[in-house]
Amino acid sequence: xxxxxxxNTPAAGPGQMESQAxxxxxxxxxxxxxxxxxGYSDGTESLQDISLDIPANQITVLFGPSGGGKSTLLxxxxxxxxxADVVSxxxxxxxxxxxxxxxxxxxxxxxxxxGMVFARPVVLPMSIRQNLTYGLELSGEKDPGQFEExxxxxxxxxxxxxxxxxxxxxxxxxxxxxxxxxxxxxxxLALEPDVILLDEPTSGLDPISxxxxxxxxxxxxxxYTIVLVPHSVQQAxxxxxxxxxxxxxQLVEFGMGKELFVHPQDSRTEDYIEGRFG
Amino acid sequence: xxxxxxxxxxxxxxxxVQRLGYGLMTLAALVTVLPIVLIVVHIYSQGLPxxxxxxxxxxxxxxxxxxxxLPALVGTIWLTIGTAIVSVPLGIGAAVYLxxxxxxxRWTRAIxxxxxxxxxxxxxxxxxxxxxxxxxxxxxxxxxxxxxLTLAIMTLPVIISTTEEALRAVPNSFRVVSxxxxxxxxxxxxxxxxxxxxxxxxxxxxxxxxxAAGETAPILFTVAAFFLPRLPSSIFxxxxxxxxxxxxxxxxxxxxxxxxxxxxxxxxLSFVLGMNIIATIIRSxxxxxxxx
Amino acid sequence: xxxxGWSEVIITALIKVAGYSAxxxxxxxxxxxxxxxxxxxxxxxxxxxxQTRWYPIEDYYGILPLIGGSLIVTFGAALFAVPLGIxxxxxxxxxxxxxxxxxxxxxxxxxxxxxxxxLGFIGILIIVPFVREALDIPTGLTAFTGALILxxxxxxxxxxxxxxxxxxxxxTYRDASLAMGATPWQTIWRVTLPAARSGVLTGVMLGVxxxxxxxxTVMMVTGNAPVLPTGLRSLFSPVRTMTATIAAEMGExxxxxxHYHVLFFIGIVLFLIxxxxxxTAASVVFKQRKRSERILS
Numbered sequence: 001x002x003x004x005x006x007x008n009t010p011a012a013g014p015g016q017m018e019s020q021a022x023x024x025x026x027x028x029x030x031x032x033x034x035x036x037x038x039g040y041s042d043g044t045e046s047l048q049d050i051s052l053d054i055p056a057n058q059i060t061v062l063f064g065p066s067g068g069g070k071s072t073l074l075x076x077x078x079x080x081x082x083x084a085d086v087v088s089x090x091x092x093x094x095x096x097x098x099x100x101x102x103x104x105x106x107x108x109x110x111x112x113x114x115g116m117v118f119a120r121p122v123v124l125p126m127s128i129r130q131n132l133t134y135g136l137e138l139s140g141e142k143d144p145g146q147f148e149e150x151x152x153x154x155x156x157x158x159x160x161x162x163x164x165x166x167x168x169x170x171x172x173x174x175x176x177x178x179x180x181x182x183x184x185x186x187x188x189l190a191l192e193p194d195v196i197l198l199d200e201p202t203s204g205l206d207p208i209s210x211x212x213x214x215x216x217x218x219x220x221x222x223x224y225t226i227v228l229v230p231h232s233v234q235q236a237x238x239x240x241x242x243x244x245x246x247x248x249x250q251l252v253e254f255g256m257g258k259e260l261f262v263h264p265q266d267s268r269t270e271d272y273i274e275g276r277f278g
Numbered sequence: 279x280x281x282x283x284x285x286x287x288x289x290x291x292x293x294x295v296q297r298l299g300y301g302l303m304t305l306a307a308l309v310t311v312l313p314i315v316l317i318v319v320h321i322y323s324q325g326l327p328x329x330x331x332x333x334x335x336x337x338x339x340x341x342x343x344x345x346x347x348l349p350a351l352v353g354t355i356w357l358t359i360g361t362a363i364v365s366v367p368l369g370i371g372a373a374v375y376l377x378x379x380x381x382x383x384r385w386t387r388a389i390x391x392x393x394x395x396x397x398x399x400x401x402x403x404x405x406x407x408x409x410x411x412x413x414x415x416x417x418x419x420x421x422x423x424x425x426x427l428t429l430a431i432m433t434l435p436v437i438i439s440t441t442e443e444a445l446r447a448v449p450n451s452f453r454v455v456s457x458x459x460x461x462x463x464x465x466x467x468x469x470x471x472x473x474x475x476x477x478x479x480x481x482x483x484x485x486x487x488x489x490a491a492g493e494t495a496p497i498l499f500t501v502a503a504f505f506l507p508r509l510p511s512s513i514f515x516x517x518x519x520x521x522x523x524x525x526x527x528x529x530x531x532x533x534x535x536x537x538x539x540x541x542x543x544x545x546x547l548s549f550v551l552g553m554n555i556i557a558t559i560i561r562s563x564x565x566x567x568x569x570x
Numbered sequence: 571x572x573x574x575g576w577s578e579v580i581i582t583a584l585i586k587v588a589g590y591s592a593x594x595x596x597x598x599x600x601x602x603x604x605x606x607x608x609x610x611x612x613x614x615x616x617x618x619x620x621q622t623r624w625y626p627i628e629d630y631y632g633i634l635p636l637i638g639g640s641l642i643v644t645f646g647a648a649l650f651a652v653p654l655g656i657x658x659x660x661x662x663x664x665x666x667x668x669x670x671x672x673x674x675x676x677x678x679x680x681x682x683x684x685x686x687x688x689l690g691f692i693g694i695l696i697i698v699p700f701v702r703e704a705l706d707i708p709t710g711l712t713a714f715t716g717a718l719i720l721x722x723x724x725x726x727x728x729x730x731x732x733x734x735x736x737x738x739x740x741x742t743y744r745d746a747s748l749a750m751g752a753t754p755w756q757t758i759w760r761v762t763l764p765a766a767r768s769g770v771l772t773g774v775m776l777g778v779x780x781x782x783x784x785x786x787t788v789m790m791v792t793g794n795a796p797v798l799p800t801g802l803r804s805l806f807s808p809v810r811t812m813t814a815t816i817a818a819e820m821g822e823x824x825x826x827x828x829h830y831h832v833l834f835f836i837g838i839v840l841f842l843i844x845x846x847x848x849x850t851a852a853s854v855v856f857k858q859r860k861r862s863e864r865i866l867s
Binding site: 292293295296299300302303304306307309310311313314315317318320321367368369370371372374375376379380385388389390391392393394395396397398399400401402403404405406407409410411414415431434435438462463464465485488489491492493494495498499521522524525528529536539543546547550551554558 | 582
């Protein structure tokens with residue numbers, strides 16, 4: 001594995017990274033995670049006492065070896081973990097100051113505001129258009145004008161409009177893998193969320209499709225807060241405004257993407273970036 | 279003799295055993311299947327000549343030794359519809375519960391054991407139960423409603439297990455995506471899971487109803503009438519039914535013309551086979567069209 | 571706009587009720603059998619029930635001949651159905667070329683769907699005379715005739731459950747056996763079939779369980795003589811099963827009479843037999859699932 005870090009990286013980080021992110025690190029913190037621990041029923045503790053501030057209108061990358069807890073964190077933010085066998089859950093996840101782990105919270109509304117794109121493109125077994133309007137229909141929207149507007153807007157934002165505008169009623173499975181994944185992104189955008197979570201969205205895609213998704217994300221961050229689990233360190237380095245390195249359920253290091261990949265503070269981060277494990 | 283030759287001979291012996299074994303298995307399969315084909319061909323060849331418009335639309339006459347089978351045919355259709363009205367929503371509901379809602383705990387295991395037991399209870403015991411609960415205790419009398427309810431409960435396990443299988447075949451990623459887009463669990467089930475599972479569910483429902491349509495023992499004491507000179511006019515009337523009619527004319531009526539017996543058998547067999555064929559077609563077409 | 575509303579709550583509740591309906595029905599069935607059958611124990615002494623004479627008109631309620639009749643017919647059916655069913659399953663799962671499988675599977679399914687009254691009808695017209703002439707016995711309405719047809723009715727269950735079990739045997743087992751120089755035939759006997767044995771056993775139990783409960787066919791072809799079978803010879807004379815007794819006599823008894831209660835009592839016996847057979851089969855299935863879950867996790 002090659003490394004994205006520059007060759008003049010210092011040999012070792014000087015000191016232990018303060019795992020508690022400093023308060024009010026950002027002018028505009030979108031998601032504040034405080035002391036979050038998540039454990040599954042099979043006994044593995046997937047996240048241990050994570051604290052992290054995720055800034056608005058930036059791409060924040062969560063990276064590290066698999067099993068480190070990145071997906072768990074994503075799925076906790078939009079409460080998709082409710083479907084899993086979570087036995088212990090501590091800490092808080094605040095979005096715009098509201099604790100989304102509050103049992104009384106309206107999770108449906110939360111998931112509409114926090115969209116998610118998965119590793120494998122999962123298009124629903126219906127037409128391209130219906131895939132895009134599905135979320136709106138669930139929310140009770142009935143106005144065909146709204147649907148039209150959402151379809152065009154979301155397809156343009158995910159750079160898919162030119163390729164499919166003349167066959168919106170074709171089954172979505174007829175699209176190529178890369179197109180399907182951009183459709184999945186568009187499907188999330190159709191709901192006009194605040195936050196977009198992406199869990200290795202390009203892991204199954206060819207380099208060209210990957211490039212299209214990444215450049216869409218760069219445009220989208222002007223309007224959305226983006227949290228991405230990349231499928232490689234290279235991708236992490238390419239797209240990260242901010243980056244967080246996860247290892248065995250712990251947050252090892254968090255910082256500006258440009259800094260972290262060039263001068264990692266923690267030796268474990270450095271080892272990982274340089275491809276010595278993981 | 280060198281070693282290679284020895285190896286050669288022993289493997290010929292092995293091959294002979296293998297050929298014999300395979301032959302026996304093939305024979306067994308033929309012995310199992312051939313009678314089915316013969317029975318079906320025999321019934322059609324003997325019974326088809328008896329089938330006419332009049333046979334299907336006339337009442338039996340001359341102590342059932344002449345005329346048609348209209349009331350039995352109509353009765354079986356009513357009973358099948360009645361069974362479907364009760365068992366389809368209930369069975370699909372139970373399957374949705376098991377596949378989509380139920381946690382893997384003691385209660386769920388109890389439900390599964392109950393379903394396995396329902397499937398194994400002898401049909402005549404269902405008849406007793408229907409007599410005890412619906413005919414006598416609830417005072418429905420021997421009636422279409424009592425018979426349909428009895429048949430419906432008997433059909434339930436088939437519908438539940440095939441429907442659950444169809445629901446579980448729908449990829450879980452669809453559910454996760456729908457939930458992540460702000461769908462509630464029921465919205466996800468109604469808009470994604472049920473439509474995708476529909477062909478499998480239909481197949482199961484039809485196979486379940488096929489069994490109900492052909493059953494005799496559960497309707498003996500709950501609905502079936504030996505002979506009625508009119509069609510049922512309400513769900514509280516008793517009715518004739520094809521399977522029971524075939525039983526009656528093949529054991530209870532002396533001097534019964536064989537032609538009418540075979541004709542009745544053909545109609546019953548066509549009813550059952552027709553449902554079977556429809557189920558098979560739905561299944562294979564859905565497989566060809568499936569997008570996942 | 572709010573999707574989680576009353577409708578979702580109501581629908582979820584309805585689905586849950588439907589989910590539990592199976593338990594409700596099993597309980598209801600047992601309750602009503604008890605309600606109508608339990609009075610037997612106060613009206614007929616147990617010794618009288620354990621007699622060999624069934625002649626209700628004169629108040630003889632010995633149910634031993636009926637139990638014996640059910641057992642001998644079922645035993646005879648198992649004699650045909652078990653080897654044939656397993657062999658057919660092996661053929662379909664392991665040996666048959668694809669085209670043969672495509673033909674055999676739906677045919678076996680059709681056999682499973684044939685109404686029992688139709689098989690009884692064929693039995694009366696064809697098999698009964700055939701048995702009488704072939705074996706040169708006074709009547710073809712015998713336990714043997716019933717067993718022959720019941721065996722056929724048990725086969726589809728045995729085949730489909732066994733075939734599933736054979737299909738579930740991992741391909742690696744077979745490959746390992748073949749790689750060690752075993753012939754395909756040896757592999758079937760020594761590896762595949764033993765590996766699938768609990769599934770095959772479940773199929774056999776469910777199939778035979780179905781045979782015990784079968785009603786119309788046995789009523790039509792076994793002659794219905796309530797005589798206690800005394801040996802294999804009884805296979806070739808008329809018998810009467812528990813199911814046939816209920817079916818034949820329930821229509822003629824007065825509700826609430828002793829005879830009526832005894833018929834329900836026989837129903838309880840049948841219910842308990844099927845309960846035991848199915849609980850045993852279910853426990854095999856559950857144990858197996860647990861084992862595979864352990865291996866997988």
